[in-house]
Amino acid sequence: MTSKKILIVMSDTGGGHRSAAEAIAEATHQLYGEACRVEIADPWANHTPFPINRLGQLYGPLVNHSTILWKLIFRSTSNRRGMSILVRIFWPMVRKSLKDFFRQNNPDVIVSVHPVLTYFSIRALQEADLRISFVTVVTDLVSLHPLWLCPETDSCLVPTELARDRALDSGLPLEKVKVVGLPVGSKFAEGVGEKESLRDELGLERDRPTILVVGGGEGIGKVHKIARAIAKARINAQLVVVAGRNKRLRQRLEKVDWEIPTTVFGFVTNMRELMGASDVIVTKAGPSTISEALIIGLPILLSGFIPGQEEGNVEYVMNKGAGTLTEKPQLIAATLAQWLQPENETLTQMAQKAQRLGRPQAALDIAAEIFNLAQARSSSTQSLTLSRP
Template sequence: MRKRILFLMSDTGGGHRAAAEAIDEAIHHLYPNTFHTFIEDLWKEHTPWPVNKIPAAYPWMIARGMPVWKLIWLMSTTLKPHKVVLPSVSPVVRRKITRYFREVQPDLIISVHPLMNHLGVKLRDRAGLRDVPFATVVTDMVTVHPVWICPAVTLCTVPTEPARELAIRFGMPPEKVVVTGQPVSLKFAARVADRPALRKKLGLHPERRAVLITGGGEGLGPIFEIARAIARSVPGVELLVVTGRNRQLRRRLEGVPWEVPAHIFGFVRNMPELMGAADLLITKAGPGTISEAFIAGLPLILSGHIPGQETGNVAYVREHRAGAYAEDPRQIAALAAEWLDPHRDTLQQMAKQSAALARPDAALTIARRVCDLV
């Protein structure tokens, strides 16, 4: 009889679901036909309106609502929000989630969201499942929010050593914390073997340097302005611009008479190929994309970050000399021009530094660790 693994997450940004899916993929890769897995958005599926709409508001909050987000982050790092949130969870919601736990009867619970740890442990116990192992997979690369840390969990994995130090400082027993790297899909695990063949497949010019620009799944940030600045000031490049679900941005980019070859994509499934073909990545400082870039050995220009949870990511990339941070499109273009200069070795050195930080086996490592608990 297959054992059951329940992932707790919420779609506040794409990173939590992506982490759950990467671990889920790794579990089934390592242990085929062994586990039933369930990925559940507790907020969306088990809370009433308007609370169940919070995940949908997240893209607005980290864009136009950034002042609100900064305030929430600042207050929540000092007020121990789980002590406020848990008592405020209505009896109806508690009963609903508890009933769901009893229906699933998991043999293992894995949380990939900061708000699912204290709540998840409490309601696991209420459901009569106290002996079921509970693992927390922290998806913040460096700046771990205190609410992630529930000392009662069985295991806590973190992406980096600085994250481990913070987890311990916030109260996680050291013996429970394991540095594994950031879980990303196994599609990113292998470096491209034949780069010229891949570039030919994608229709790229064999002699031009390729710059990949992305703003995540929602196409956030000044992608248009960055692409235009590079096209105007770095003549020897070829652009790969990924707009995600931002259709308006894609249409706007497709209407431009480009000075250099430009390939405009919407939401893509072949990001490993695009990264494998690129020479430089320009992106916001999301932990998943940064980790994928490390695996591809890509130098990074980070064009923006979410204050709080992504602040440490910027410092991590800069301190390890794998990239730089710049928000102004003209400054980004100037950096790109400098790094892509064929008479300099800056790009090659940063590519080596980026590759040295890679943890391509992170999802597999986490899968082994959590499955050892059952």
């Protein structure tokens, strides 16, 4: 049997898109082995002309240092008029590059885990008359930009019921929209052991409550300020701080004379174990970290969010009772001190609600959907016809 070629298109605007792509690739290999060949590509950065190919590099500075401007961009393009302007500006500059890219690759299925690449990829396929199955894997939990929502996709896989409602309201056919969860690494589907055993393996104190503070793979946000506020409050707990790839942050943290037991990590590949060893996580409202915490059943104290796409994540976590939002470091410390009081049942209740929301099989379900479409490609004769914004 000839192996099926799966092309996953993404953009390195935040770490969540790449981690979702890698989780799907991992699950596809786990289920189908050599029957599928998976390639992850960033066609916007690597196959469009200068200076368009550098736009993704502006995302980090925008969301970290110019949140008001990012919020304006997100909201002004989240309606039909704004999308139409966006497309008229960028499509002439990328159309040839994207069409050539897909002609050269000619996969059985294209999977998009990024909103911009969803719309522009489908438009490129339509203009090039390429009959390639297309799967949209939405990696925002609730607040979906309209670029995600192309009715011409063959399958739109969303992480939550609220995202499904948004997709249906935008005009996607009911039969194309499925709630599967957000894809995370296969380790999270395996479960974790007892907290005490995990703490032993990680070199932590076995019987001390554990607070996990993270800033994502890039170590962004107020990680240092939050960790220092918690330590200065002298909470009866131990602190685990993950600095990610942010070497400067890690060095600052390692120089501190901590008031409570504190362990500092850089970029980690054992987040499942760190979460399993912890009683609560402090994190910004990134969808991947939230999804991983829900699978583990870990209460979430959200320390901030990116305006636009992460606003709905906050409401989702709070409305489902899996956590809360507290942005000021001193209030974060005070909240944790209250939750960790011996008679307080808040964390126990949040943990139970969080675990009910987790979808550990999401990546495997997505891989199965992709493979089914790949097998059906040869019998498909319908080309994509794009609805113009």
